Amino acid sequence: MADLPLKGIRILEASDILALPTAMSIMADMGAEVIHVEYHQRPNFYRFLGPFPESRPGANWHDRSAAFNASNRSKLSLSLNLGSPKGRDIFLKLVKKSDVVAENFSARVMGNFGLHYPELKKVKDDIIMLSNTGYGHSGPWRDYVGMAQVIEAAITAHVTGYPDRLPGKAGQSIMDLIVAWNIVNAIMLALLFRRRTGKGQWIDHSMLQACIPVAIGPLMDAVMNGRDQMRRGNRDAVHAPQGCYPCQGDDDWVVISITSDEEWQAFVQATDGPAWAGDPRFATEAGRMAAHDELDRHISAWTAGQDKIAIMELLQQAGVPAGAVLKNKEVLANPHYQARSFWELVSHPPETGIGARWYSGRPFTMSRTPGKARRATAPLAYDNKYILEELLELDEDTILDLEDEGVIATYLTGAEVGDMRVGNMPGGYRPASPTPQGLVERGDAQSFDADYNEVLGQKVSGPSAAKGRIPLGE
């Protein structure tokens, strides 16, 4: 078995929210040693988000938030107050032993800590530092806060959404994910550059700049024709019909996307050639586009009352692009995902009480060095001992002093957790923990299954680990 491909690379991560944590988690899956630094009184916002296992936050809720646990696996966790002189000192000692430092604070924060790139370069000349901000560290917007939703508003909202409604958004923090994959690529290129030239560098990563290419179509229309395209809902610009059609069931849908006359003919045949489909206007792309509303009514009448999976399979077998709109549990159970072992069952440390849960795999598979979820997301400060004692060789008294002074903290529960806050939120915070029934009532969930742990084969009471098939519905 080959070593993981990024073995031997050490990354120091000082981060919040989603984009940078996700990027670093993937690099950790591929073998990098990622030390995730958080200040225990102001930890990552995603620790507050939930949902929590079985809707129970518990005394150590900050280690039990699904949103956080889904984007921080395979890393080491160190609690450290970078705003204190001793915390800064420890950080710089770690920089000396690292290849990469990655941070995503607002532009002035690392400078305020005395930890901007020139300071890091002083202690390690070839250090690679990545700073991720909404708009970059220079220019008139350098101090503006730019999270995923703000970038989405700037780039894709205008062309996304129903034509008769306001500009829309889609997915969940999609721009954070585009940024995450971009960060992995930026760091890999900087590492390759260092290997060739011996030079480190600063990466001034701007979310806005990273995400603009996804909207290159509308942008080039503006470049070439000075025109701003409008949103079209689920329709395509040139091919027809394309849409999302209702099926049998509660909130079940199928998408059909026909891109040629041949596919149209195949579609007509697969639907047993209803009379309306023989209309000569529908034989050409232009004719189908002109009659799109009419076609949508006919297609909806055909899909309604049928099973979405059956329609998908019928049309795909006929060579027509079609896909069932899968719900979260249906993607988890999907036979194609199962056959490719996409989901990974990851065991959490027993003290978290989370047990083993399924998480998403990586969006690329390497044949010889595939990478893996090396361990579950570490509880906050879980690896202080290894990092401070073994890596930095600090003695016990020094570590105890650091703890007394609040520079670091060890495993946290109860009252200490109560001191945690997001931004200027008051202390004593207790996270909201909606129940699945509550989510259904609010309209945020379509339904819930009480027996999901059995359905998924998740052992939540004790440790277990596996990769591959989820025993769903078997």
Added chain:
Amino acid sequence: MTEGVLEGVKVIDLTHYIAGPYCTKLMADYGAEVIKIEPPEGDPCRMIGPFPGDIPHKEKGGYFLYLNSNKKSVVLDLKQPQDKEQLLALVKDADIVVENFAPHVMQDLGLTYDTLSQANPRIIMASISNFGQTGPYKDWKATEIVVEAIGGNMYVSGDYDREPLSFGVPLYQFVAGQNALAGALIALWERERSSQGQHIDVSLTEAVTACLPYAFQYYTYIGAVWRRGPRRRILFGVDLWPCKDGHVGLSVIRSTDFEEIAGFLGAAELFDPKFSTPDGREEHYEELKQHYLAALAEKGKDEFFNEAHAWRLMASRELLPTELLQCEQLLDRGYFLQAEHPVAGRLSLPGEVLGLTESPASLRSPAPLLGQHTEAVLGLLR
């Protein structure tokens, strides 16, 4: 002129449309020599609009002109044995091959990873496809909306009372390109140690699924089938609302943000104590919405965006594509580079996507004409 990171890396680019070309475009921007192999009729992306004046022309497609700058175009008909031999000769001293055909195509051509690695054991091959190289759906057809549906994105996108929604741009094609690049760069890093290449398999549907950070955790943690919710009932989430001349939004992140929003908008009605808590705002949603939209209607989007940041609020504004081209922040950072294309003319194109300061992206040549480099590249082989 700074050195390109990937100088000396040779890429054989068998890609078409968007996902594969975006992967090799980034390689080319950062210094790799990318030889794009096109069939005699050209990459079909050449015929995707927008076109200047809406007149289709194979050298003037907007997507193609962005996705293929810095590359060389070599025409080969891979169904002809002698052309296939020429391809294998190119692969012999290349580092990376990228392709995004349906999985059976490379197999039918006899150009599997095994064949290529026999010719060159150091070769790294990245394959991008709709459903991946294995599994029961591998030969199914898809477009962007189909992978968004099966990957789980559509069910959580759109309005509560409407059909699920896909993005208005083929966004995940770009994501899959990013993912293939990550695999290829990691393989390139690893090859120094092992002296061996490997095969990277990127599935567009899995790219969609991996971009949903917690939708699946609602099921694995509490058994809930997460859906597209009601328009949040909170005015200060991620949504955009009409202002005087466009669409804008404000987010409440910190507990005191609402007071600052009220102060910034200067609307006396918003200071009512019944709006001061999240619960209160939800309870009096309709009334609050009226006051809020009335206050927004007084504000122009530029003024709104800059003033909100002076109040240290998190503000969104819709930027139309024509506005993005004039965005003061992007212009100040020199984001757009100018290409001189022999047929399409002068074009602004996005430049630095990754933010590298020591080894930035460069625009060395515009997108190639079909077959522009066939003679030059194949001549070297003879």
